[in-house]
Amino acid sequence: MLTDCGRELHRLLGERRLSLREAARQAGCSPGYLSNVAHGRKSLTPRVAARLDKALETSGTFAALALVQPPAVSFLVPVARVPFGIGADGGTGAPRLAWAPAAGPDGAEGPQGIPPALPAGMSRGNAVALVEALGAILPGYVQADRLVGSATLLLPLRSHIATVEWACEVARGQDRAGVLDFASRFMEFIGWAHQDAGDLDCAMRWASRALDYAIELGDQRTIAYTLMRKASIATEAGMPGHGAGMSSAALARSDALTPRLKAVILRQRAHASAALQEPVEASRDADAAVAEAVAGVSQDEEDRAPYCSPAYAAMEAGAVHLRLGDPATALSVLEPSCSQWSDTSQARDHALSLARLAEAYAALGRRDQARAAAEDALTAAAGLASRRVTGELAGLATKLAPWADDGETAAILRKLAPVARTRIPAGTRGGSP
16 A cells, blocks of 8 residues: 555656656666565665655655654653553553564564663763753754754654663663753753654654653643643644643643743644634634743743744634634734744744745735745745645645646745645646746
8 A cells, every 4th residue: 555655756757757767767776676665665865755856846845755764773762552541441541551663664663572772881880961962953953853854853853862761771870860851841842843844743742751740740831731732742643622621621720831832732722622613712822822822022031942932822713713613703813924924943833824824824815925835835835844844835725726727836836845745736747828
């Protein structure tokens, strides 16, 4: 059976009238390997993905789809036998954990139940120092993710997992709190990176691990933020009821949270409520999130959500209203959000806000403004390897498709097709009329 990557590859080969053998030759791999990738028997490496993007002129499509290889050092990771925290008997108790090797290049996993091996060169004596060193470079990963998306970061991020896991295993006494604090932040970010790359199973696995560390640490803000991240993954995975419940749990001690933290959690509960088609609850939380983000501008305390500016919260509120089928209200918050966007470090979110603005215009029948905003969104999305952005652009292409017979709109659809991995509507191929 073809994977998403395989279906996209075969679609593009058909459109470009290329054989699998010729695509493999241009990508510098064997036809057998490429066939195995298409059927999920092998992982698509970043090197081959980059060459496929160049050969098929797909502007990062395969970089975003690539299942990045784990590091050469073999290590074991804790996995829940049942996802999303549901017990094996269907109850709500904590799932039983087992140790399993991280998947290799062919996706195979070995037997469970074996404790993890100590990474090469690591000892109890240097574990804390290594975590402190990783703490110094994590902000760089976070900034790179905001600028270029997560796909290119997964390989180096995964190479640190074993070190962080073992540091948590061996840290004792006064060192343990600092190690747990970093580990919860690092595992949550690993989870986010997998979510942005479209791998929700791994995203939930690492977010759950982050929550384990946060609970032991006992810091209410860290617990609340990590619950919000699990809620986001659950909602995206088609479990909005679970997402709404975890968001509410994150807000249970709202007196301990900063305004920005309350804003991102309220925003997430609004998304879950919108997915459940609960417009009153969704609108209430979306508006409250914007108000908290405005209050957060003057907060003195640092937190895990420095990105949650008023413009960001408004952009998310716009997405909620679009999901509820209310493009007019969405437009009323997206227009000022996009016009006031000033944070150049948030490239992915800027692209999302512009794509949503274009969707709102399109839903209201304002073709020319939708087209202009779509052009801006494409410019902002250039160089981003993010399934979140490609998904939004794919939705935008669907909204613009009814105007495919218009020459300028057809040109935008041709630009969107390789970025959003959408089919070009009949009659728009081959250049502007």
